[in-house]
Structure formats: structure tokens, C-alpha cells
Amino acid sequence: MQHTTATIITIGDELLIGQVVDTNSAWIAQHLNVIGVWIHKRIAVGDEFEDIWKALEDAEQSSDIVILTGGLGPTNDDITKNVLNEYFGGKLVLNEDALKNVEKIFQQYNRPLLEVNYNQAMIPDVCIAMLNKRGTAPGMIFEKNNKLFFSMPGVPHEMKFMTEEYVLPAIKEKFKLFAVEHRTIITINIGESFLAERLKEFEANLGTHIKLAYLPATRMVRLRLTENLLTNELSNIETKFLELKQLVQDVMIADEDISVPAAIGKLLLQKNKTVSTAESCTGGYIAQQFTSVSGSSKYFWGSVVSYDVSVKENILNIPKETIEKFNVVSEEVVTVMAKNVREKMKTDFAIATTGIAGPDGGTEEIPVGTIWIAVASENDVITKKLQLNYTRERNIEATTIAAFGMLTSVLNQ
């Protein structure tokens, strides 16, 4: 017996010229996977009739489910609906519910309906409309040869609503689905090949239904165990997962698929501790990472982004003499930054960073990529110096992950 499979087709010139990163496919894939649908392939084509048609044929031939996003907007380059109409041999008719939906949206903004938006309410008579609560373009569901085809807008929040409201329920109703189970571990500060060497024997003994994947990123590797159960076999993934956790305990910061700041947040909540940051070269990135997690106000109290030297002196109260004597990028300065912000914000811990993220600003003494991190606790400050040579963005990311690693070790003491 085979898994139910899907092909995802994303439509739009902007995806092909690279001005927009395709985040929709990843989101859809995750959500399909969770209910047991196996993504077979993803195809991205431009707003071109022929290419969309060929992608449809390819997808229909190889998958049970076809999901298209994009090309449903009100402008001239949006042709998806026309392609689908011809592909399924339909005729465009006005859908009353879709029209009411569009009218309601424009009423909210107190604007008159434009002809292009009226046309968006016309859909093929051989499909079912998926009403769009967050925009003007309705989605469409087609059925053919026991396969389901879904067409949705490319605008992410519109697509997400439609997927959860219509697409997932329709798939669950039509197909008999078997669970795909995932377990994820997040490790930091260890390279992929060293992890693989450590886990060689473990991998060899996984059996036929469980696979281990390595997903490396800046200063971290996510390990993903995947189990494919096609019948009523017994699941073995929990046992293997416990085994894996034991093997990587020293470098593991989370045993679920969450972001690094979410993992740190859980640990802070668990220990009932608070944290603040004083950031120079990371420019607010660490604060933003903390606050990207819902509920972070329970443990993250604030930050001083001291991008200009005057702010370090006036708000963080770093003595001018210290900065002049040791240089703003130094262990001495980052130590005082961490201590002072910790006291000012009255948190249990504080992270401070100072350095040169690049690409400019380096000197012979202190080249681009020189970065100091400090983590202050009540009675101690630990520091670390990094010498990085990535892009500016990646230097900041790497510094942040390293800082989170230091905070983790201090919390786990």
C-alpha cells in the first residue's frame, strides 16, 4: 500500500526571478505531512499558460492530490483560473457567494468595487468555490479520476486560511491516510559530519520504516527521525527517539521541532528566570528572536540596543575611560554591558554583544567578524570571542545562536 501523495505547484514570475522566496510550499508541505500526505514533488512555473498546463499534467500523472498557489489576483498576469477552466473543460460563471464576499471586503474599507474584483468572483462551473475570508480571490476545488486539485491565492495568509478551512478537511474526507511520524532534536555547536559519525551505528539499526535526516543551519543541526507506517504495524519511533536523545544529550537544546528562541524560552520558564539584552553589533536581533515567541514577556524583560557609542555611555553607563582604554569591541566592555543591563532591567541574566558584523567597519587590529559575547548572572559573567567571516546577516545569526548556547549552559548549571 502506498502513501497518499501530493504535488505542489507554485505559480508566478516573481518566484522564478527570485524576488520572492517561496514560503508557501514549506508551510503547505508541513501541514499535509502532519495528516499523512507524502509530498512527492514541488514545481514552480511562471505566469505562462503552457508551463502551468504541463505542470498540471505532470502532477496529475504522479500524485493523488495537486495543490496550486498563485495567479488568482486581479491583474493581467494572473491566468491560473483560465488555465484550470480549460484544463477541466468548464465555463466561467458568476459565483454569488464569492461576489458577496468581495463586496463585504470593499464595504469594510469604504471603497467602490472595481471591475477586476468583480471578475474575481467568476469561477469555472466544474469546480467548488473556497470562499476567501482574508482576500478577494476565491479558491477552487476540482475532482477528476479520484484525484483532488486545489487552487489557492499565493498571498500567504489567504492561502493558510483556505488550507486549514477547506483543503485539509477535504483531503481527510476523501483519502484513507496513514500517519507519518516525525521526531526532532535540535543540537548546537557541533558539525554535521561529527554528529553523523557519532550516530553511525544508531542509523544502521533503525530498520526499514524509520529514517534519520540531518538539517544543518548556522551553528546548529536539526536531527529528524521519520517513521512511515503503511498498515497497522506497531510504531517504534518513541524507542528510537529516546535512544537518539541519549546519544546527543550533551549538545541537545530541544527535543521538539521548535525554534531556538522557543527552546530557550521553555528553559527560562522551567527555571523561572528572566533575561535582558544589551546589544551592539546584533542590533536588536537577539531581542527580536526572544520576542518572536508568544508568551516571552514572562521571561524576557527588555533590551538596550546601544548602536552608537553615546548610548553605551549614557544609557548603559559604561565609563568613557573603559571604552577608550580597551576599545568598544573588547571583553572588558562587553562584560560591563552585560552586568549593567542586568542590573538596570533587574533580570536574573543578561546577554551582551559587541563587535563588527561587517561588511565594513573593520580595522587591522579588530577585523570584520570580531565579536564578543557576555552572559551575566548574579555572581558571574562568562565571555566568548568569535572570529567569523560570513555575511553580515549570518555573522549576526551565528552570534545569536552562540549567545543562546552560552545562556543555556549557564541555565543548566
Add this chain to the structure above:
Amino acid sequence: MQHTTATIITIGDELLIGQVVDTNSAWIAQHLNVIGVWIHKRIAVGDEFEDIWKALEDAEQSSDIVILTGGLGPTNDDITKNVLNEYFGGKLVLNEDALKNVEKIFQQYNRPLLEVNYNQAMIPDVCIAMLNKRGTAPGMIFEKNNKLFFSMPGVPHEMKFMTEEYVLPAIKEKFKLFAVEHRTIITINIGESFLAERLKEFEANLGTHIKLAYLPATRMVRLRLTENLLTNELSNIETKFLELKQLVQDVMIADEDISVPAAIGKLLLQKNKTVSTAESCTGGYIAQQFTSVSGSSKYFWGSVVSYDVSVKENILNIPKETIEKFNVVSEEVVTVMAKNVREKMKTDFAIATTGIAGPDGGTEEIPVGTIWIAVASENDVITKKLQLNYTRERNIEATTIAAFGMLTSVLNQ
């Protein structure tokens, strides 16, 4: 005459189950487009022999250039090299340069070479190796029927180095390329359909070689003019670009394809002004956006992320009575936040935000999505209230774009 075309194939299970967003394709597409290569299609498949093979056949049949990323790592799921070896009828042999490269990397980290890394230096004898300065896996170039095939690692910074060092030069040497010209305008605070209505006549008069695309995002729309010159025709894009700029002058914040914070940064530099932020619900996101731009230290001096109320009182010196009387999410509080951080940081302008980004924290009086923004200048403070109902992440993004819009209007007074 046709444009030189390329298909991009990304390989890896993690892309199909959506744990990783595909940023490589967008980056490669941008860089190919700039030199005149037209991306015809993008395909993503799993670490499956059959699927990679079929994607290769599809790509070979429809494009001049095929670029594969992923599946070159040292672990068991990495099979790209084996597929390519069979596809092109080669034999795996040890590449001395690739081996030296791997040895050097491991020497740097003072680590012994593992067998799996040694195997990475074995490549098909029917290809040319692309040495990897940033990792252990060499890339490969194959040539067949006047087409070029490139295989690179999926790790972004390794792929980027290889693309710039080997791939782009090889393509420029082999193919006769005609320029694809793009011009981009960034507009904020106007919806896509209203822009389209405004530009209806303009679009109708673009001619056959120029296309206008709309790329909407949170509270902004990017407009992209694209010109395809296939022979020695005269370019007309500058004229059309000037015309377009005139039509959207009131909502335009940049006339090049840069990020919104980069656009704001240019304006601040031009006016020789500085800015700081006091952030509550945006949690450092605005600061991080400012500092993501290289050189921002010339105009961005710092931020106080006052996530906990105590920080608003102690560091921003908001009177406790003001907070208690009006509530921390109020026009009164955000006004004082902006004024005070402006004075403390001694900047010309300051942005402040307070609100409830969600999904939790709302009350009947102040529901989730209630957000106040203030922008303080020397003699004035302007405020705006938003009532949003997106996800937490998008509420924060929308607030940030709205704040940048307010700062722009104040700068342009």
C-alpha cells in the same frame, strides 16, 4: 531567438516536508536573471533516485542549463552524486584537489578526517570539479548536447560561493546572453487592486517587450517592470520607468529593489537625520530592521525594548501614574515613550510602539491587535492607532511598515 533558459532542481526530503524553506532557488534565480538567463521552472524532489532522475530528464529536455542543489553531504540520504554518475555514464574516482581541500578544512579545526568526508572527494570522471572553499563537498559540472549541468551543495553559503566562483562564469562563457532589465518601485499603504486600477492605461501602453508585475506583501506592494531584449533592439525601459514613478509618486518610498529599511536609511542619510526606537509589542523588530542594513550606524543610534512595564518606568521614565491612568497600550503612553527615548538617545526622530501583538494578552477593552505607534520630532509627535487581526508575526511586521511610513512622511515634510 530565444532566451537561454535554466531549470533549478532542489534535492532533499527536508524541503518536501517543509522543515526548511527553500531560499537557494530565489537567490540562484536572481543571479541568473541578472546575467540574462531566464528561469523556466523550479522542481523540488526528495532524496529519491527515481525522482531526481525524472527531474533531470524533464529539465534536460526543456532548458539549456540545469542547476541542482542538495544531496551532496556525507550522510546516507545524500545520493545526488550517484544519480548523476549513472545519468552521465561515469565512474567515481578520487579527485586529488577535492581531497586536499577536505584535508585542509579538517586541519583548521584540528580534527581527523572521517571516511565519509574522504568519500566526498570521489567524483564522476565525466565531470569537472568545483572546489568548495566553504565546505567539504565539491560541486560538479557536466556537459551534454551543448547543455550545462551544475550540481552544488544545498548549504546556502557554500552554494553561493560556488555559483559566483564557477557557475556564472561558466554560463557566461558558453552561452550568448541577452539582457533582461528590471526596474522596481516600492509602494506602501495602498492595495494591489487600487494600484492596478491607477496603472491600467499605463500597462496597456507598455508594448510587447515590457511587462509590469505586482508583488504584494504586508502593507506594501513592489512594482516590477521587466524588459526582454532579444536582439539589438533599443531599450525603452527608462522612459517607462520615469512614467511609472510619476504615477505612483505619492505612495512610493523607493525606486530600486531594496528593502524598506534600506529605503528609509537612504532617506535618513540624505536628510542627515538620526533615529532611535522605544519598542514594546514590536519587541526589537524595528531596531533589527534598521540594523539589518549595512552602514545603519550612521543614522540609527539605538533602541530601548521595554517589554516589561518596569522597563518603561525605570529606563524610559514613563510616569507610573500615566501608565495606570491611561493603560500601557494608549496614545498617551506611546507619545511619552517616543519623546523620552528621543531625548535620552539625543536623536532627531524616534519611533515608539505599544500594543498587543497576540495571540494572547487581549482584553475586552483592549483586544489583540490593538497597536499604537508614535513618531517624535523636535517639536511634534504624530500618532497612529492600528487594529490588526493577523498572526503575531504579521501584526509586528505590519506595525513596522506602518511606522516606517509615518517616519517617511515626517522626513519628507
